[in-house]
Amino acid sequence: MVNMVDRRFPTDQRKDPIELPDALIKDIKPTGDVHLQEERRLCYVAMTRAKKELYFTSAEDYGGQRKKKISRFLAEMKYKVDDKKSSDEKTGILADKVKGPKGYPNRLKAKTQPQYLPEHFSYSQLAAFEKCPLQYKFGFILKVPTRGKSVFSFGKTMHNTLEEFLKTKKTFEDLIEIYENNWIDEWYENQKQKDDYFKKGKDILKEFYKQYSKNPPKILKVNGQIALELPFNLKVGDYTLYGVIDRIDEDKDGISIIDYKTGQSKEKLDFSAKEQLLIYQIAAQEVLHLKPKQLSYYYLDDNTFASFIGTEQDIAVQKAKILEDIEKIKNSEFDATPGWQCQYCDFKDICDHAER
Ligand code: SF4
Known part of the structure; x- marks a missing residue:
């Protein structure tokens, strides 16, 4: 009442x-x-x-x-x-x-606790919490609906295209056909923006195919399943973290975990930029029982990689961070942390704390 x-x-x-x-x-x-x-x-x-x-x-x-x-x-x-x-x-x-x-x-x-805690967490939930706890609350507790975004439509199109192509390994023409069939036609702001993205996707695939045909990756099989868009449930303390690894390759140097990124590439990665791949490294080790040698963000826009491997200390810090964030969520610590992130926040129009 x-x-x-x-x-x-x-x-x-x-x-x-x-x-x-x-x-x-x-x-x-x-x-x-x-x-x-x-x-x-x-x-x-x-x-x-x-x-x-x-x-x-x-x-x-x-x-x-x-x-x-x-x-x-x-x-x-x-x-x-x-x-x-x-x-x-x-x-x-x-x-x-x-x-x-x-x-x-x-x-x-x-x-607020158990009944508002999700059954499992994901990297994107924790990333939202890290950016601003109030943003997490709006999105994942109050479940305030948000508009879709062109970057997400485009990113999903590229992920689906590469997954299907690498499973079937066909010609460049097939790759473009797969792209066209997987094209998600939603959330573009106008026709011009949609056309620009559509063309950009084709350019990216042209470069991708060039590299691919010179040096086709050997994709690992895990439990008989080709390691593309591979889901996992990782236990961290009493909690479960759900995620999907885009791709796991295996070559003479060992196992590499790859995450595709559309958008601006980075040469140097600080700890927070590494977090997603660190979680994948932990999952690969603890859930899939693999020993990755390399973790890479694959920036599709300019066909570049940013690679590293997490040290034992990185892994320990990452796990502690996950637990700390979940504890804060459990204790309803949702204070706003306004800053640069407000301009990209889905809730800036309804948030009293938004930095404008
Ligand atoms: S607008 Fe800024 S302060 Fe408000 S929820 Fe979003 S990120 Fe947090």
Whole structure:
């Protein structure tokens, strides 16, 4: 039951827009504060519909100058606000603010936890959390719908094309046909942008095919399955991290994990840029029982690679970071961290903290 604050529930008395004349009322007309009685009955009915759990929620601030008091109905039931906690305590999805009387639950649930934790995490979820915890909350807890983006349509088109082509290994003409069949025609801002991307895709594939025909990669098989778009579930502490590895090659130097990137290439990778591949390295070692020698981002736009391999220390740091982030999510630590990322954030138009 929401809005359990004074003057919201019960609401201030409002007269009916058209009052029924007394002469037309057959029943015995109730006396006293009829509106309040009606609201109390409504509260009772709402409370008694609960089958498993009953939550009351309230906030101190609904706009306006003064802090709101809890609803008189809660006060009548002998719930009271815990002042020590109320002001500086972080409010999550549900705040722990009120102590219950004997026979009632001891307090309102502070459980944003298990019920809001996903069954498994993904790199993109954790990356959103790292960029800005509030962005994560908008996207993955409140599930605020977002528009698609041309970069995603294009990226998916390229991934699907390369996967299909490398599975079938055909001619350049076949590659282009696969590309055209896999083209995702959505979320481009206008026809020109779509045409530009379409042409760019063909240029990328031309370069890709040149390299491919000179030196075709030997793609590893894992459990009888060709290692393209290979899914994994990695256990980190008590949690599961889900991911998909674009490609695993094997040559004379050993095993390489490859992640395709569309967009600007990087020559140097700082730790945060390495994180996605570090997670893949951990998954390759612990789930697929492989010993990768190299991790590479393959920048399709200019056909370049940025490669490295994670040290034991990198792996330990990465695992600790994953656990730390998940703990924060569990504890509803969703404070905004505005900055450069706001300009690319899907929620900048609804976010009070957006840096504009
Ligand atoms: S607009 Fe900025 S502060 Fe707001 S959620 Fe997005 S990244 Fe965070």
